[in-house]
Amino acid sequence: MREFETDVVVVGGGASGLAAAVTAAENGAKVMVLEKANTTGGCANMAMGPLGVETRMQRERLIDISVDRAFNKFMEYSHWRSDARLIRRYLEQSAGTIEWLENMGVEFALPSKYFPASEATWHIVKPKTGKPGLRAAATMIKIMTERAEELGVKILLETPVKSIIKDQGEVIGVTASDKDGELEVYAGAVIIGTGGFGDNPDFIKKYVGLEWGKDLFSYRIPGLTGDGIQMAWDAGASKDFMTMEMVFFAPNTGGYAPIELPFRQPNLLVNLDGERFINEEVIENPVFTANAIEKQKRKLHIL
Ligand SMILES: Cc1cc2nc3c(=O)[nH]c(=O)nc-3n(C[C@H](O)[C@H](O)[C@H](O)COP(=O)(O)OP(=O)(O)OC[C@H]3O[C@@H](n4cnc5c(N)ncnc54)[C@H](O)[C@@H]3O)c2cc1C
Incomplete structure (x- = not known):
């Protein structure tokens, strides 16, 4: 059994895990990212770009959208079933996040609409080559990964995390495995960024009520089986409403x-x-x- 010690261990190197890792490292923490797949990025490798509200690009183009309006619109759209505090925080921080990404070297095309009646909040990434379009956000992931590595973040690929280690009620690390066997990472903080459960038909049946392959045919990004959700429950986290x-x-x-x-x-x-x-x-x-x-x-x- 190999053992590691670090300040922060991030489970999953998708867009959220990488953002957490870079932010922690920018603030001086020693960070490790454990990623199940053979590359970083998760779903964002297939995405086009993040949402932004009250961004510089919108202000320059007189795009009339405010955090308050976006919040009300989103909550109405999701019938207040989303976590209001989380949505509010996400929207409030979105312009700063876009700026943070720009400072890292990510370039964006004009804010776009998702469909004609929506607002121009979609900040589609300008890829290194070619036009902004499908999978453009893979360029953003590449830049975030490079930034993480530049800051000394240790990224272990093909290293799925199995469980959270607790000691006297405190979370103190995680167990994982890679091609050489088992490992344990002890850390001051564990951040879970393992995404959703679109590749887990049992979860889909149980929590969404649909049978994959019978009444649902959706993207199944390999490995997105809700591991972090399950690990958090196993460690004592409470359950909340979830759906797709x-x-x-x-x-x-x-x-x-x-x-x-x-x-x-x-x-x-x-x-x-x-x-x-x-x-x-x-x-x-x-x-x-x-x-x-x-x-x-x-x-x-x-x-
Ligand atoms: C085709 C497609 C297009 C999209 N387009 C857009 C878009 O243009 N704009 C937008 O805002 N959103 C878009 N989305 C949604 C967006 O991509 C996701 O919401 C976002 O990328 C999720 O990021 P995440 O880091 O939370 O999770 P994920 O991207 O799911 O990343 C989770 C990571 O954790 C890893 N992982 C899982 N289990 C373990 C484990 N046990 N141990 C270690 N690692 C583990 C996974 O391999 C993965 O790398 C799109 C999604 C898809 C599928």
């Missing part, structure tokens, strides 16, 4: 699949009983559409 955001890209709405492009407006959506079930005006909102589909008795028809 359903997203469906309707024809002609800027969705990703080119096969959609032949289907132009006006779209008429009917369920498998041939009944119209949605006001097609909202189909440009991928979440509203997915929610409406999910409410249908027979959700999917596989051709």
Whole structure:
């Protein structure tokens, strides 16, 4: 068994884990990141860019959006089922986060809208080569990873964390494994950044009520099995409401699949009983559409 000691151990090197690691290291901490996959970045390698509200770029372009308005809009959108304090904090810190990333060398394209009726809060990353677009945020991850390494953060890839170590009720570290066997990392602070559970059909069934492969076909980013959530529960964390955001890209709405492009407006959506079930005006909102589909008795028809 190998043992390590550090000030902060970060579980998962996705966007949140890397941000935590860089911030801790910038503040003088000795940091280790343990990452299950063979690369850093997690989902953000497939993303385009982060949300920002009241950013410099928005102010310069007179884009009229405030933290208060974004907060109300978001909470209304999620029917107040999201953690209001967390959302507020996320929005309040978003402009500073964009600036922090810019200072690190990340460049952004103009703030964009996610769908026509939304606000221009999407700060799509300018990739090193080519145009801003799909997977552009991989460039941001590369820069964050380089910054972490420059600050002396030790990143161990292919090192899944298994459990949280506790001593007399205090969290003091984690256990993990890699190709050479088991290891333990003792730390003053453990930060969990293992993302969601989109690759865990059991969790999806239990917490969302959908059966993957039967009534849900979604991105399954390998390894996102809710490990950190389970570890935190095992260590005594309390459970909160959790679900998945359903997203469906309707024809002609800027969705990703080119096969959609032949289907132009006006779209008429009917369920498998041939009944119209949605006001097609909202189909440009991928979440509203997915929610409406999910409410249908027979959700999917596989051709
Ligand atoms: C296709 C796609 C496009 C998206 N586009 C956008 C976008 O443009 N803008 C936006 O804001 N959001 C977007 N999102 C959502 C966004 O990417 C995620 O919300 C965000 O990246 C999550 O970051 P995270 O660090 O919390 O988790 P994750 O990205 O899930 O990272 C978790 C990391 O932890 C690791 N891990 C898991 N278990 C363990 C373990 N036991 N031990 C060690 N490591 C572990 C994983 O391998 C992974 O690297 C998109 C998501 C997808 C899938």
